[in-house]
Amino acid sequence: MEKHFGKLSRGCELCFRGKKSVLFVTGICPRNCIYCPISPTKKNKDVVYINELKTKKLKQILDEIKLSNSSGIGITGGDPLSKLTRTCFLIEKCKNKFGKNFHIHLYTSLNLIDDKIIKRLQNSGLDELRIHPDLFDKTNWEKINLVSKKFKEVGIEIPVLPGYEKEIISLIEFAKDKVDFFNLNELEYAINKEKIYQNKKWKVEENYDVVGSEKLALKILKKFIKLRIHFCGARFKDSIQFRERLKQRAKVVAKSFDRITPDGLLVRGVSYNKKDFGKIKKQLKKIKKKYFVDDKLSRIIFGIDSAKKLSKHFENIFIVEEYPTSDSQETYREQLS
Numbered sequence: 160m161e162k163h164f165g166k167l168s169r170g171c172e173l174c175f176r177g178k179k180s181v182l183f184v185t186g187i188c189p190r191n192c193i194y195c196p197i198s199p200t201k202k203n204k205d206v207v208y209i210n211e212l213k214t215k216k217l218k219q220i221l222d223e224i225k226l227s228n229s230s231g232i233g234i235t236g237g238d239p240l241s242k243l244t245r246t247c248f249l250i251e252k253c254k255n256k257f258g259k260n261f262h263i264h265l266y267t268s269l270n271l272i273d274d275k276i277i278k279r280l281q282n283s284g285l286d287e288l289r290i291h292p293d294l295f296d297k298t299n300w301e302k303i304n305l306v307s308k309k310f311k312e313v314g315i316e317i318p319v320l321p322g323y324e325k326e327i328i329s330l331i332e333f334a335k336d337k338v339d340f341f342n343l344n345e346l347e348y349a350i351n352k353e354k355i356y357q358n359k360k361w362k363v364e365e366n367y368d369v370v371g372s373e374k375l376a377l378k379i380l381k382k383f384i385k386l387r388i389h390f391c392g393a394r395f396k397d398s399i400q401f402r403e404r405l406k407q408r409a410k411v412v413a414k415s416f417d418r419i420t421p422d423g424l425l426v427r428g429v430s431y432n433k434k435d436f437g438k439i440k441k442q443l444k445k446i447k448k449k450y451f452v453d454d455k456l457s458r459i460i461f462g463i464d465s466a467k468k469l470s471k472h473f474e475n476i477f478i479v480e481e482y483p484t485s486d487s488q489e490t491y492r493e494q495l496s
Contacts, residue, residue, distance in 0.1 A: 162380060165387030168312050168340050170233060170264035170287045177403025178230040179262075180223065183208040184246050188237040189270040190293065193359075194318055196349045197237070205242070210404075212485040220249065221256050223485065228407040231262030231286075240271040247283040254284040262286050266316065269299035277309050289316045289342070292334075294326045300333060307337040316342035319390075321361060321371035324379070331383060340387035343379065346372040347393045368393045409483040416449050416462030420480065424490060428466025429477045431458045439469060456487060470495035 173179045186201040195202065207215045209223040224232060232253060239246040250263055264287035265280070272290075280288070288310045292300055294317065306313050315338050319327065331341060346369040349356070356363065362370040376390045405423030413419055418426040430439055436452070436459050443450045443465060450461040461469070463478055470476040473496060480491035 162377065163387075163389035164380060164384045165340070167389060168264070168287060168314055168342075168387075169262055170231065170289070170312075171342070171389065171391075173231050173262055174233070174400050175403065177400065177405070177407045178228070179404070180210050180227045180229040180232045181208075182220070182232045182234045182249065184234055184236055184239045184249065185242040186237040187241040188268070189241060190238070190268050192293075193352060193355045194320065194346060194349050195351060196347055198350060201237070202351060203237075207245075210484065211482075211488075217249075217252060221252065224253065224257070226408060226411050227404065228411050230260075231264070234263065234265040236266070238267050238271060239265055240267050240276060243271075243276060243279060247279050250280075250283040250285055259284070264289055266291060268293070269302040272299075272302045272305055274305060277306060281309060285310060287312045287314070289314045290338075291316060292330055294320070294323060294330060300330070303334050303337045312339045314338055314340040314342060316344065318344045318346045319372045319376040319379070320346055320359075321369060321375055322359070324375055327375075327379060328382065331379070331386075331388075335383070335386055340389065341383070343376045343388065343390045344396075345369070345376065345391065345393040366394060405483055412483050414449070414451055414460065416465065418463060419483075423483060424480050425483050426463060426478065426480050428461045428463055428469070429458055429479050430469070430473065430475065431477075432473070432475050433457060435473050439473060442469060442472060453487075466495055 183201065184207055186197060186204040186206055206213060209220045210227060212219060212223050214220060234246060253261060253263060263285055265285055266289045268291050288306055290303065290306065292315060315334055348363045348367040364370060373392060380388055380390055402422050409419045409423045409425060413425055416427065420426060439459055440450060443461060446468060448461060448465040450459055452459050466476050466478050476495045478493045478495060479489050481487050481489045
């Protein structure tokens with residue numbers, strides 16, 4: 160679920176509509192949070208992803224944003240400020256490519272923030288800054304004053320840790336006159352932190368939500384109803400936001416013969432037998448049906464009705480349901496022949 164008081168930030172508005180791409184600029188981070196959800200393939204590794212695509216090529220990043228029909232990006236990590244030059248370069252290139260109204264928000268800890276970095280982010284065109292203070296160490300909290308009013312919107316975004324109500328309330332009380340909004344996220348299972356979760360006695364449900372996080376978040380929301388404060392549930396983020404982004408991308412990348420499901424997945428016919436491609440193309444041209452040769456995945460794709468007709472003449476013809484993402488991950492496969 161999700162619930163909020165006051166106006167949502169522009170970044171959140173676009174996320175809810177599936178209009179934001181996620182730009183992971185590096186896995187490097189000066190902090191090691193006890194709940195960090197980053198996967199082992201990214202954590203502490205200097206890798207770049209745009210949505211599901213791993214790449215450091217600017218053209219691929221810009222192409223993926225366009226294919227996803229995005230009106231903005233959320234820049235995350237790691238801590239993007241640990242690779243400041245790269246981060247500012249990508250902000251500038253996105254603004255140049257997609258225009259000044261293309262909205263960019265960025266997540267960072269307070270550890271690396273200083274006046275020079277703030278100025279570089281401002282000059283690059285960053286719209287919205289979301290900071291992630293350390294609940295257990297107030298050393299850097301005063302840095303919130305440095306970023307206050309320096310961007311169109313500045314917010315604090317933290318996971319809600321069961322058992323730490325006092326610490327969360329203390330942070331909100333400290334920052335409520337310094338930032339524009341607060342985002343409270345439901346705590347989820349972190350694959351790298353299983354022992355810590357066990358020591359904290361945080362119980363994980365089947366859907367990987369942590370028991371008690373949502374209840375505590377809603378309690379805190381009631382205490383601060385006069386603020387711009389928002390609770391984002393894990394299921395809401397993983398299902399609705401992700402699904403809406405899929406639907407946006409499907410509109411752009413779907414072929415004329417594809418069927419788009421209500422969840423934004425693509426249903427199509429497929430053959431992976433390269434030895435048959437020539438014959439299959441001839442047959443499709445004969446019956447005046449469209450097709451597409453997918454060199455990246457070494458396959459030929461076509462419509463469902465074409466698949467049914469081809470299955471009468473060729474082996475290993477399938478109907479698949481797959482994500483409209485760069486990796487084309489299949490969720491269902493039915494063999495027709």
